[in-house]
Amino acid sequence: MEREEIKSILESLLFVADGPLTVQRFVEVLDGVDKETIHALILELQSELEAPSRGLQLVEVAGGYQLRTAKVNADWVKKFLGGRPARMGRATLETLAIIAYRQPITKAEIESIRGVDVDGVITTLLERNLVRAVARKDVPGRPFLYGTTGEFLQLFNLKDLTELPTLKETDE
Amino acid sequence: MEREEIKSILESLLFVADGPLTVQRFVEVLDGVDKETIHALILELQSELEAPSRGLQLVEVAGGYQLRTAKVNADWVKKFLGGRPARMGRATLETLAIIAYRQPITKAEIESIRGVDVDGVITTLLERNLVRAVARKDVPGRPFLYGTTGEFLQLFNLKDLTELPTLKETDE
């Protein structure tokens, strides 16, 4: 297959995909095309999208690649979509941060860090599929241990958990 | 606004729109930009998309404009969307396992095992025809009892339920 042709197919698939696409998945669909070619074409697409006249970006997120609108156009897109500002509250963000950095972690452990009850917040996070119960802790009561999901990575534009900025060390 | 900027916004809006976009709608969102400019930019986008390395097209349809995958890639897109292996999420798999091993079982019983709400997951499993309501439990509220289907056996390549691997006796 011609390089141009593969590139065109990549763009089509990225457009119709309903989540981040892995290189592996591309290889499966475009049988016979090697990973290196696909990687190279992804880089080409990414750099083309950097032109100021382009309104999309190709981000590496949650283990795959995904087309997203350019950040500079955020306000216009919001206006167009009829912006309800989906701002996450501080309680939600803080709880999410604690789970992200300390996973797997129990509710009681989160509460001892935040100093407040997090029942409602955990329910919200579970509903939004940003965290999930990953196991149970081997202590009396066998409480659930929570961890983050792929949706969490997508929400915050993270390739994987190692991309989380390192926690600031405290100077004790 | 710069021409490049408008073009970039056009691309963003076309990307997120879930139907054909009229020039009128563009004008509404990008207040102050005239129809002629938008028309000209749409033509520009259209001709750029004609390059063989591009995988999208901007079609005029139902009185508006819509981004679609390029016709030449139709087979690849079909293969990609159709041949998508039933990638089952963890929550789905876990719930399915519980139903498979403990059938017939009610939603409440599954929830008490998983510790989280399983409404959405059960809906997915019902939709994919992997489980079904087999009876009602003779307790207040008469909840449905769920069991696995023939499709479930097929998916996991099982002759019948007795072929399910035996549960390792855990620390109970």
Next chain:
Amino acid sequence: MSTHVETEIFEGPLDLLLHLIKKNEVSITDIPIATITEQYLATLDLLQSLSLDVAGEFLVMASTLIHIKSRMLLPAGDDVGDDDEDQGLDPRDELVRRLLEYQRYKEAAQDLDQREVLSRDVFTRSAAPNEEAGPRGFREVSVFELLAALKRIIDRLPKDTFHDVTLEKITVREKMTHLLDVLRAQGSVLFEAFFATANSRMEIIVTFLAMLELVKVRAIRIVQEQLAGPITIEAAAVMDSVSEQAVLEQVEEEPYGA
């Protein structure tokens, strides 16, 4: 202390303490406990006088602060010594540790919030069906489309049949059984055709309710090949008598036409 109204809502006692520490420009590791305790209590008073709910955690922290303050007043080594395995340590240590830990995650949360957040800063395509993909099976029909179709059927009905409604005793359950019978025999049936035999408004509504019940338990699927095209009802799964019974039993026996 100057009495200016705190408008900020605190996430919890630790958050309030961090705020006070910052406001006083003091170090977390060397908290002037008397001052901070005084301001902490004053803030709780203020919140209460504004009729804001002060959660229990705030009060627990208040007593912790008072306890630490009292221990700070004692000469070192001469501790009251009931709950202190930590004798000789600074009574503030545990609080400092908690504050530092909380502060780290508070900052981490701010970092997360500054990223390109999906659906706030950047957007993905809505999962719109892609026309170029061709017929990828049928698309499922929403309840609103069903209602529109139902309205078409009712509108087509001659007005004078409205009166024999009360003479009938059709139950939703009967209709469900009937629909399942038809589907077992034919596999699928056109939505409008299924209503063709109905000769009263009530029967149509009962039929419609029966269909919705079956859709709800995924016994049938209602699909449409293209927008505004004909709507088809099809069996979603092969039903055996047990599951059919289970589906039917969920409907009350009340006849709707009575």
